[in-house]
Amino acid sequence: MSNANTNSMAAMLSLAVLVIFWLAIIAGAIGFLLVGTGLFGSLSGGSVKLPGMETYVQDVHPGRMFVAMVGIIVFSVGIAYVCRQLRYILSTLAKGDPFVPENGQRLTRIAIAIAAIEIVRTTLTLIIAATMDLGESYTASISINLAVWGAVIVLFVLAQVFREGTRLREEEKMTI
Amino acid sequence: MSIRVTLDRVLLDKRMSLTELSERVGVTLANLSILKTGKAKAVRFSTLEALCRELDCQPGDILEFDDPRAADKKIEAA
Secondary structure, three states: OOHHHHHHHHHHHHHHHHHHHHHHHHHHHHHHHHHHHHHHHHHOOOEEEEOOEEEEOOOOOHHHHHHHHHHHHHHHHHHHHHHHHHHHHHHHHHOOOOOOHHHHHHHHHHHHHHHHHHHHHHHHHHHHHHHOOOOOOOOOOOOOOHHHHHHHHHHHHHHHHHHHHHHHHHHHHOEO | OOEEEOHHHHHHHHOOOHHHHHHHHOOOHHHHHHHHOOOOOEOOHHHHHHHHHHHOOOHHHHEEEOOHHHHHHHHHHO
């Protein structure tokens, strides 16, 4: 692939990642506001009065709202963090030299962030299942997402490959 | 590293500047400088061949092996 093609591809991917970044931030903020209102409502007897509107929260355990809020924060912040790291990697690709030592570390950080999101998701599901009576309409099922853990392993392997690639690149630079 | 580059000594013997050698062998001055200061991690056979041809010398005249174990043995013997 030519350098110009790589640059335009990196620019396009960077734009896509930027869109995902802002979507995660906006969705997180909206979710936080909605669930926050719900939490406030469920704590204050089932209704929230805001200027121009009145919201009713019925039969929702405050703990469930709190868990949902924690989930939203971790998920949106995690996705935004992953997008930020991806944009740094793509910027090095656009400059024509992705084999820099930092990119190995960035891939490791992305893997850790995805693993952390998944661990938080599983933990929250466990907490909901163990501590809250959700009624018959909702059952908290604990599942291990193999695709996510597979992606985490692939990212760790890629990070290691990047580190080795960087070392070889450095050696090549110093070969006369 | 135990391999020492003695290019500066050979250049002095041949009364040749690094810039002239760089033009003759087709290696950039920056890369020859890296080689001369011992910062290089590897030398291609093609570069070594060009250096030996232009400096009219053997690879052993440019490169020296400085065995650290030999130095340790000398200290122990003393």
